[in-house]
Amino acid sequence: MSWLVTGGAGYIGAHIVRALAAAGLPPVVLDDLSSGHASFVPDGVPFIEGSILDEASVEETLRAHDVQGVIHVAGFKYAGVSVKRPLHTYAQNVEGTRVVLAAMESAGVANIVFSSSAAVFGTPDVALVTEDTAKAPASPYGESKLIGEWLLRDQGIATAESEHPLRHTSLRYFNVVGSGDPSVYDTSPHNLFPLVFEALIEGRTPRINGEDYATPDGTNVRDYVHVADIALAHVAAAQRLVTGKRIEAAYNLGSGDGLSVRQIMDAMASVTGIPFIPEGAPRRPGDPDRIVASGALAARDLDWKMRYSVDEMVRSGWEARQAAYA
Missing domain, CATH: 3.40.50.720 (NAD(P)-binding Rossmann-like Domain)
Structure with missing residues (x-):
């Protein structure tokens, strides 16, 4: 079946x-x-x-x-x-x-x-x-x-x-980010990872929408x-x-603690080997400071866990994106 x-x-x-x-x-x-x-x-x-x-x-x-x-x-x-x-x-x-x-x-x-x-x-x-x-x-x-x-x-x-x-x-x-197979990658025109990857490949500087949120580094935090x-x-x-x-x-299916956009950007620069300082841009209307979910219930029943570090998430996505156009 x-x-x-x-x-x-x-x-x-x-x-x-x-x-x-x-x-x-x-x-x-x-x-x-x-x-x-x-x-x-x-x-x-x-x-x-x-x-x-x-x-x-x-x-x-x-x-x-x-x-x-x-x-x-x-x-x-x-x-x-x-x-x-x-x-x-x-x-x-x-x-x-x-x-x-x-x-x-x-x-x-x-x-x-x-x-x-x-x-x-x-x-x-x-x-x-x-x-x-x-x-x-x-x-x-x-x-x-x-x-x-x-x-x-x-x-x-x-x-x-x-x-x-x-x-x-x-x-x-x-x-949802990264890749578990180099032949499959995120092709969305709206998601953060592919947007940053495309900017780096094209020689553009990635942007951060809002740097004055009530978070430790000023950028919003998400799972x-x-x-x-x-x-x-x-x-x-x-x-x-x-x-x-x-x-x-x-x-x-939450991480329990989340990552900030700046943390993602720092990992992008480190993993890709392309140094950059993201450009600041205005906030997007309606974007809250922080939204993070607990994954405790899924951990109990579905063996849910965060098996990848932020660098590993970026690396797997970057390698799959590069393989697609090799």
Whole structure:
């Protein structure tokens, strides 16, 4: 039996595909390649180019590949852009999740790990975000992910007495960085690591948006978590679902202490060997001083841990970026 990874040709999804295979759980990929890359799918892994909005195609894939569970990563992931494209965001993230759940119900597939986001919390005024922190998403993207969690919850309740009651969990995380395979790298035009890498390659000076935050070095602090650790947590959640162990509705994959943008920049200069002093730029509206999540609950159930130092995160991402254009 296999596991379907929607969005499995993307940066995060492709790492999950590799982690599934390494754990002896055969993966299948469904991806429309709107932001993914066919080259990210390993040889020998079944790949269906298609949309999660096509219910018949999703159901056919579930049946044809004897799928026992879904890791639902596919979606529109750009929070800033979602403000300008709310209808597209809701179509991909809300309707897409509904379609996946409907296809699962029709095909008798009852396990799903949902790739959610820490964007469901918005800008919480707490030192450490936990699973119980109030949800107040500040963008259509964050709202769509929270609705996705509600869809899983409600479908779980609705199918509780059925032949195939839905077992589910949602994994929330902030900034995913690095690479666990030199053939897979972050191609997002909006994320910090690829933005800095491209600036250095093109001979431009990277910028810091805001240097007067109420943090030790004046730059904002976030969770930066390695993509390989994120992938392992998804696999651990999948394994917990199929073995019938108790599982929480949601887990925060947080670092517990966070890193500042200046710490990231210092590591970038050190690891790449390209010395630079980042340019100061105005704050981005709505950017809070610090958002860091606890990963204690995930550590208890999903063997969640930070296995990489900041230098190792940067080095793995930089090496993968360079390998892509070697």
